Amino acid sequence: MNCNEALLLISAAVDGELSFTEKQQFLLHISKCEGCYGEFDDAQRTKMIIKERVVRFKAPQTLINSIMQLTSLSPKETF
Amino acid sequence: MDKPDPAQQRINMQTHELLSPAEHKKQIEFQNEAVVHLHALYNYALHITMNPDDAEDLVQDTYLKAYRFFNSFERGTNCKAWLFKILKNNYINIFRKNSKEPGKVDYDLIKDFYHSIKDTRRDTTEADSDYFHTMLHEEVYQALLSLPEEFREVIQLCDIEGFTYEEIANMVDSPIGTVRSRLFRGRKLLRAQLEGYARTNGFTTDTDQ
Structure with a gap:
């Protein structure tokens, strides 16, 4: 595997989307290539920061109630 | 004040009880499969609309459609992905219809x-x-x-x-x-x-x- 091929696989490697063979070849390449290892490491850390730092909001109770109501209405009230 | 008509009341009650077993089953399945993703959907709606009211409307509309077409949901596949797809289509339709400009961030x-x-x-x-x-x-x-x-x-x-x-x-x-x-x-x-x-x-x- 050369650098161009490895770079194409970086996001898939970060997201666990590589096939078994692809993964083996990719790991072998980055163990020998500092540049590609750096790209991989950067991408992985960027993913982590997004996962950890982007705040998740909870749906307001009014919305929860109305969705719950939607699924507990009689046929007459629904249509 | 009008006295409630007992006959009408009886009809109303019957209608309520007449929820077919199939409909009842659908409701329970919908709650277990779809309603559990409410927070994720709201969260995503908030991120794409950047407006809490729009986000609420979008999620509500998504669930209405999802419930109506729940029979077309392929059992065993990821329900969250199915809901997100509906939400995204809804979002595109709403913004096209109102010719609102999406992506404007406050x-x-x-x-x-x-x-x-x-x-x-x-x-x-x-x-x-x-x-x-x-x-x-x-x-x-x-x-x-x-x-x-x-x-x-x-x-x-x-x-x-x-x-x-x-x-x-x-x-x-x-x-x-x-x-x-x-x-x-x-x-x-x-x-x-x-x-x-x-x-x-x-x-x-x-x-x-």
Whole structure:
């Protein structure tokens, strides 16, 4: 595997989307290539920061109630 | 005041009880499969509309449609992905219909969001020496919002919502290879933004050393 091929696989490697063979070849390449290892490491850390730092909001109770109501209405009230 | 008509009352009660077993089963299944993703859907709706009222409407409309077409949901597949696809289509339709301009971000609104949750959310990784970990939620979010929509979208779906490439490809109507390369380029752009913030805040990065 050369650098161009490895770079194409970086996001898939970060997201666990590589096939078994692809993964083996990719790991072998980055163990020998500092540049590609750096790209991989950067991408992985960027993913982590997004996962950890982007705040998740909870749906307001009014919305929860109305969705719950939607699924507990009689046929007459629904249509 | 009119006295309630007992006959009418009886009819109403009967209608209520006459929920067919199939409909009842559908309701329970819908609650278990679909309603459990309410917070994720609201969260995503909020991120794409940047407006709490729009987000609520979008989610409500999504669930209405999902319930109506629940029979077409392929059992055994990811219901969350199915719901997100409906939400996305809804979003596109609403913004086309109202000829609203999507992607316009109200930065003051983001500030307000982060202000209101600032004290309730504390990360345990605060002491980590990695400069990334000293960044503020707000800065990371601003960096994400600064990306072109096609990159931001796949990053949100992958890193925040945890969808597979196949699910994302289906949601954004693009081949898996496109999802792959958008994620790669998107993360690179994001990284550059974050490093920019780090530098202006006086943090040194690996490349400076």
